[in-house]
Amino acid sequence: xxxxxxxxxxxxxxxxxxxxxxxxxxxxxxxxxxxxxxxxxxxxxxxxxxxxxxxxxxxxxxxxxxxxxxxxxxxxxxxxxxxxxxxxxxxxxxxxxxxxxxxxxxxxxxxxxxxxxxxxxxxxxxxxxxxxxxxxxxxxxxxxxxxxxxxxxxxxxxxxxxxxxxxxxxxxxxxxxxxxxxxxxxxxxxxxxxxxxxxxxxxxxxxxxxxxxxxxxxxxxxxxxxxxxxxxxxxxxxxx
Numbered sequence: 280x281x282x283x284x285x286x287x288x289x290x291x292x293x294x295x296x297x298x299x300x301x302x303x304x305x306x307x308x309x310x311x312x313x314x315x316x317x318x319x320x321x322x323x324x325x326x327x328x329x330x331x332x333x334x335x336x337x338x339x340x341x342x343x344x345x346x347x348x349x350x351x352x353x354x355x356x357x358x359x360x361x362x363x364x365x366x367x368x369x370x371x372x373x374x375x376x377x378x379x380x381x382x383x384x385x386x387x388x389x390x391x392x393x394x395x396x397x398x399x400x401x402x403x404x405x406x407x408x409x410x411x412x413x414x415x416x417x418x419x420x421x422x423x424x425x426x427x428x429x430x431x432x433x434x435x436x437x438x439x440x441x442x443x444x445x446x447x448x449x450x451x452x453x454x455x456x457x458x459x460x461x462x463x464x465x466x467x468x469x470x471x472x473x474x475x476x477x478x479x480x481x482x483x484x485x486x487x488x489x490x491x492x493x494x495x496x497x498x499x500x501x502x503x504x505x506x507x508x509x510x511x512x513x514x515x516x517x518x519x
Contacts (some may be wrong), residue, residue, distance in 0.1 A: 293338040297321040307353035332424040337482030342394035345401045347385040354401035398422040443471040458493035464502040
């Protein structure tokens with residue numbers, strides 16, 4: 280699997296014409312900067328893993344989800360782009376004071392290593408501002424995917440364990456009226472439990488997907504949960 284991922288990365292031919300510069304205002308320092316975004320016509324998904332990790336032809340948009348301010352070094356995403364209060368700024372800028380000069384490296388095409396650095400920076404910033412557990416879980420999930428592309432299994436597993444912790448807490452503490460997001464979260468908790476070796480817990484969450492009152496409206500999650508549940512059954516049979 281690692282060899283396949285490495286081969287796919289080598290075949291990527293990202294070019295400057297695939298991105299454009301979007302003007303963004305930093306929620307920390309308030310200054311404007313340009314952030315590279317992938318043009319939609321160049322986004323071509325080739326395949327997807329069972330935890331929604333995507334593999335793309337040409338350019339990977341996941342590399343560009345995190346915005347990094349070139350003035351203060353603050354890392355954030357569209358879902359976390361809201362102004363900080365003074366206490367948050369004080370806490371964050373104490374940490375960022377030694378990083379503010381590295382923001383320019385994220386302004387063009389990004390390497391896998393730069394994307395990993397950007398996500399780690401965004402995770403730190405969002406943890407310092409005490410963002411929602413669902414937000415932190417989403418960042419850790421995508422960081423895990425980046426480590427998967429890199430073939431770094433230890434870091435991938437560590438990031439996915441953190442994802443699982445945050446998503447479980449988010450499910451318990453955060454309310455949502457969006458059934459699709461809820462089903463996706465429940466499925467991911469099951470999937471990550473499975474990947475973490477907790478088959479009993481995985482079955483519980485996959486069952487929760489299939490019995491959810493809105494499961495019929497979003498059959499993709501129902502199908503995925505049943506498929507992974509069958510994988511667990513087959514695995515149990517093989518182990519006797």
